[in-house]
Amino acid sequence: MTTYSDLQLDALRELANIGSGQAAASLSSLLGKPTDISVPTAAALPLADAVAVAGQPDEERHGILVPIIGDMQAAVVLLVPDEDAQTLCSVYGLDPHSDDGRSMLQEVGNILGTSYINVLAQMTGMALEPAPPQVVHDMLGAILASVLMGRGEDLEVALVLDSDLTVEGEECSMSFLLLPESGGVEDLLARLGL
Amino acid sequence: MATGTEHLARMGEQVVSADAGDVLACVGLGSCIGLALIDRRATVAGLAHIMLPAAPASGTPNGKHADHAVPALLEAVLELGAARHRIDAVLVGGASMFSFGTDGGQQVGARNAEAVHAELAKLRLHPRAEATGGTRGRTMRVRVADGRVVYKEAGGTEVELFSTPVGLRVAA
Numbered sequence: 001m002t003t004y005s006d007l008q009l010d011a012l013r014e015l016a017n018i019g020s021g022q023a024a025a026s027l028s029s030l031l032g033k034p035t036d037i038s039v040p041t042a043a044a045l046p047l048a049d050a051v052a053v054a055g056q057p058d059e060e061r062h063g064i065l066v067p068i069i070g071d072m073q074a075a076v077v078l079l080v081p082d083e084d085a086q087t088l089c090s091v092y093g094l095d096p097h098s099d100d101g102r103s104m105l106q107e108v109g110n111i112l113g114t115s116y117i118n119v120l121a122q123m124t125g126m127a128l129e130p131a132p133p134q135v136v137h138d139m140l141g142a143i144l145a146s147v148l149m150g151r152g153e154d155l156e157v158a159l160v161l162d163s164d165l166t167v168e169g170e171e172c173s174m175s176f177l178l179l180p181e182s183g184g185v186e187d188l189l190a191r192l193g194l
Numbered sequence: 195m196a197t198g199t200e201h202l203a204r205m206g207e208q209v210v211s212a213d214a215g216d217v218l219a220c221v222g223l224g225s226c227i228g229l230a231l232i233d234r235r236a237t238v239a240g241l242a243h244i245m246l247p248a249a250p251a252s253g254t255p256n257g258k259h260a261d262h263a264v265p266a267l268l269e270a271v272l273e274l275g276a277a278r279h280r281i282d283a284v285l286v287g288g289a290s291m292f293s294f295g296t297d298g299g300q301q302v303g304a305r306n307a308e309a310v311h312a313e314l315a316k317l318r319l320h321p322r323a324e325a326t327g328g329t330r331g332r333t334m335r336v337r338v339a340d341g342r343v344v345y346k347e348a349g350g351t352e353v354e355l356f357s358t359p360v361g362l363r364v365a366a
Contacts, residue, residue, distance in 0.1 A: 047245070047258075048204035057204075057222035058333055060348050065292050134292050138348040141222020142331020145205055145245070146291040149225050152302045154250050154258070 004159070004185075009042045011192050012161060012185075015123060016040035019116040020163035020176050026115040027165055030108065031091055038164040047148060050158035054079055054175050057141025062096060064105055065134045065147060066113030071126035072184035075147050076113040079140065079175040080105070087172040102135045109133035112165075112176070120178075124191040147179055159185050198337070203228070203243040206258040208267050210240035212274040214339040221333045223287035225303035227260070227310050227326065228334045230284040231267055231319070232341035232356075233276035239338045240271040246302070247309030260306065264313035283314050284343045284356045285324040286334040303327065323356040 004012070020037050028035040043053060051057050062085045064078040080088065085096035085105060094101040114130050121128040136143060148158055161178040180188060198215035205226060209218050218241040220228035227244045242263045249255035255262035272278065288307035307326040314321060325332065325345050334345040343356040
């Protein structure tokens with residue numbers, strides 16, 4: 001079983017911190033409202049526990065998947081509770097369950113995911129690019145398990161980097177996860193000199 | 195199906211029970227498969243939350259993999275008093291919620307369902323009902339008392355997938 005040292009987890013948390021900081025700035029300019037981020041959680045967890053980082057497995061979420069391609073295989077996943085998706089979409093007068101609403105969420109994923117991925121690429125010197133986002137509304141457990149197992153990789157431990165973004169005055173929050181494949185984490189740490 | 199104690203099979207885990215008050219559940223199945231093995235006469239049921247078809251060549255199969263999980267679940271329900279010839283198998287899950295462009299091949303959900311079918315066939319166990327594939331996640335519950343299996347998709351209502359009174363069963 002792969003485990004990471006505290007030092008490595010701290011480095012990954014810092015990476016997530018800067019990445020989600022950039023994403024928060026992008027969200028802020030998208031919505032024209034200040035956005036706060038929480039201190040990210042970096043945890044390497046057995047798969048069964050990895051889902052619990054983001055909530056109960058049967059809680060429903062809008063899930064926006066932004067696959068990362070290039071030097072590291074990974075995915076950025078945005079998890080947005082329905083009421084928060086309503087708030088986000090209402091800025092543009094849209095319903096998150098409509099086609100236009102889903103398209104708006106896809107664009108949010110695109111903008112936030114891309115700014116996060118760019119920071120990651122700059123800090124590590126890796127060539128990383130976002131693939132087109134995919135949007136679903138489903139159970140949290142089903143979304144995360146499908147992303148973690150998506151490419152059929154046999155993981156023992158999932159590294160989860162989780163940050164919360166909160167839009168001020170709108171009580172809108174979303175969970176921002178980076179899920180690297182196991183080889184990707186090694187590469188990431190090597191690039192950071194760890 | 196609200197009464198009794200609920201036992202959760204999380205990813206890669208299995209739960210079994212011979213207590214009529216129990217309910218077994220897999221919550222939020224995406225590409226994973228929930229496999230129930232049920233002997234209603236003996237009031238025994240088992241549920242495995244299977245994530246992948248098989249372990250890689252270098253790895254050891256465990257509860258995550260169909261090739262280990264299916265025989266292990268059979269063994270566990272037999273130990274609780276199930277009789278092999280009375281066992282009903284029910285599958286839920288194996289959805290493809292996302293398409294992974296780099297995957298190229300078949301989606302994990304479909305491969306999982308296929309692998310579970312293959313393992314069941316090896317053990318001469320017959321699927322009696324299944325709700326697999328599609329693009330939606332599912333939660334499944336198995337009531338030990340009578341082997342009733344229900345599932346629910348996100349935002350949907352509970353669907354009864356498997357339920358036949360023991361007395362009405364006809365030999366196949």
